[in-house]
Amino acid sequence: MPLTSTEPLRREIAQALPDRPFTVDLWDGTTIPATGEGDGPRFTVTSPRALAHLMRAPGQLGLGRAYVAGDIDVDDLMAVMGVVDSWDPPAIDGRAKARLMVAATRAMGVVAPPRVPKSELRPRGKLHSRERDARAVRHHYDVGNEFFALFLDETMTYSCAIFSRGATTLAEAQDAKRDLVCQKLALTPEDRVLDVGCGWGAFAIHAAGRYGSRVVGITLSAEQAKEARDRVADAGLSDKVEIRVTDYRDIAGERFDAISSIGMVEHVGDERIDLYARQLAGLLEPGGRLLNHGIARLRHSDPDPGSFNNRYVFPDGETLQLSRVQLALERAGFETLHVEGFAPDYAETLRHWYENLDRDLATAERLAGPERLRVWRLYLRAARNAFLNGTLSVYQVKAVLRG
Numbered sequence: 001m002p003l004t005s006t007e008p009l010r011r012e013i014a015q016a017l018p019d020r021p022f023t024v025d026l027w028d029g030t031t032i033p034a035t036g037e038g039d040g041p042r043f044t045v046t047s048p049r050a051l052a053h054l055m056r057a058p059g060q061l062g063l064g065r066a067y068v069a070g071d072i073d074v075d076d077l078m079a080v081m082g083v084v085d086s087w088d089p090p091a092i093d094g095r096a097k098a099r100l101m102v103a104a105t106r107a108m109g110v111v112a113p114p115r116v117p118k119s120e121l122r123p124r125g126k127l128h129s130r131e132r133d134a135r136a137v138r139h140h141y142d143v144g145n146e147f148f149a150l151f152l153d154e155t156m157t158y159s160c161a162i163f164s165r166g167a168t169t170l171a172e173a174q175d176a177k178r179d180l181v182c183q184k185l186a187l188t189p190e191d192r193v194l195d196v197g198c199g200w201g202a203f204a205i206h207a208a209g210r211y212g213s214r215v216v217g218i219t220l221s222a223e224q225a226k227e228a229r230d231r232v233a234d235a236g237l238s239d240k241v242e243i244r245v246t247d248y249r250d251i252a253g254e255r256f257d258a259i260s261s262i263g264m265v266e267h268v269g270d271e272r273i274d275l276y277a278r279q280l281a282g283l284l285e286p287g288g289r290l291l292n293h294g295i296a297r298l299r300h301s302d303p304d305p306g307s308f309n310n311r312y313v314f315p316d317g318e319t320l321q322l323s324r325v326q327l328a329l330e331r332a333g334f335e336t337l338h339v340e341g342f343a344p345d346y347a348e349t350l351r352h353w354y355e356n357l358d359r360d361l362a363t364a365e366r367l368a369g370p371e372r373l374r375v376w377r378l379y380l381r382a383a384r385n386a387f388l389n390g391t392l393s394v395y396q397v398k399a400v401l402r403g
Contacts, residue, residue, distance in 0.1 A: 006030055009051075009103040016096050021087050022080075026107075041079035047071045048108040055104060056113065057307075064308035067378070068117045068371050077378060081385040119371040120311045127316060128272045130247050136315035137220040137267060143376075145200070145227050147367040151356035151380075156200035156227070159263035159293065160346040160394045170352040173345070178206040181260055184338065184398045185289050187211040191257040194218070194283060196248050197264025201228030201241070207260075208240040217243045218251070249279055258289045265294035265325060269318040273325060277332035286403025290334060293396045295346075296322040302391060312375045322395050334399040343393040350384035 010032050013024070022040040024032040027047055034040040045051075050071035054062040066072040074080055092100075121139045125132040141148075145156075152158055153171040161173030162180060181203065187193065189212030195204045198217025207213045219225050225245045232241045248264075259280050268276045280290060297319045310316065326336060354377065357364055365373045386392040 006107045009107040012100045012103045016092050042075040044073040048111050049114045051104045051108045052111045052114050061307040077381045117371050121315050123315045128269045134220045141221040142223050151353045155202040157202040161349040162345050163348045181291050185258045185291050187213045194256040194259045196261040201231050204241045205235050208237045215241045218246050255285050260291050262293040273328045277328035281332040284401045288401045290399045295319045295394045313379045336399045338398040340396045341393050343387045346394045347384050347387040354380040
């Protein structure tokens with residue numbers, strides 16, 4: 001019986017991965033079955049272009065490009081998260097890799113080099129410069145306010161909600177989070193507050209509306225700022241809340257009684273974390289309070305998130321260890337008063353988000369396009385998995401600037 005075009009490839013994959021908790025369907029209708037019980041998650045390679053992506057950029061980036069482009073499909077993204085956690089793939093030696101390469105080339109036939117997906121960003125310029133940071137933030141957030149509204153609560157709060165205080169809905173949990181931040185900062189009507197990374201203005205509106213504080217919110221996204229200003233006006237708080245499009249490094253000559261930084265520190269990076277802490281300290285009055293809320297890596301041995309995250313999700317984003325952030329705050333003159341972790345809360349938040357998004361995939365695809373929608377559906381589930389498996393946590397750090 002003559003070999004089919006994909007048979008050598010199927011044979012080499014089966015030999016290289018003798019223990020496979022997943023099934024692979026190829027574009028010609030043939031299958032590489034899972035080993036053991038059940039089929040596991042099913043990967044469908046819809047086009048030989050997927051192999052071309054992998055040959056052009058072996059590893060995570062090539063696989064990510066094939067997935068984003070739709071050349072690889074997955075039937076159950078959460079089941080894939082389970083494989084990521086439990087499967088320990090064997091090392092593949094040089095000879096096996098060479099055989100796989102030859103078999104893939106034969107299976108592809110003549111395929112034009114695939115284009116890099118349009119939704120991929122390769123940031124240029126000096127890492128964490130103002131210009132590069134602004135471009136990276138726009139890539140993530142300017143997918144459109146309407147798109148975010150599909151999965152966030154009505155206040156458009158895009159950070160960890162807190163369910164562990166008794167909330168049962170996403171809206172209640174986000175309200176609990178905002179109020180907890182205000183309480184930890186002990187806000188009063190006499191306070192002037194800086195909200196770093198204000199997003200669509202939910203915290204600024206909460207602090208001004210319920211606690212009477214005057215708030216300056218800053219963001220790098222003009223689209224966010226426009227929506228935030230509209231929401232401030234609708235709440236009747238334009239006299240108490242100001243929204244600016246600016247970098248935290250560009251605020252000078254002003255002093256605040258309290259600073260909230262909610263879900264922003266992940267964009268700062270190790271190279272700038274000390275500058276970040278010094279800048280916030282320089283904006284506070286002596287005795288001023290800081291609430292820093294951010295995602296942290298739990299293990300120093302874990303690698304960076306990788307090329308897929310850096311090109312498609314959070315360009316230049318860095319989740320630092322809590323100890324690194326604390327070191328920067330201490331160097332800047334802050335005294336830490338309280339630290340609290342909320343990993344289970346963020347896992348539950350992300351579950352609500354991806355379930356909300358999945359309720360109207362047709363609208364989501366119309367707003368974001370098929371590539372970006374694929375990225376977001378994978379990203380929200382992968383992030384939840386990281387909070388469940390002990391890779392990531394999120395911490396609120398309450399600190400005071402000693403005079």
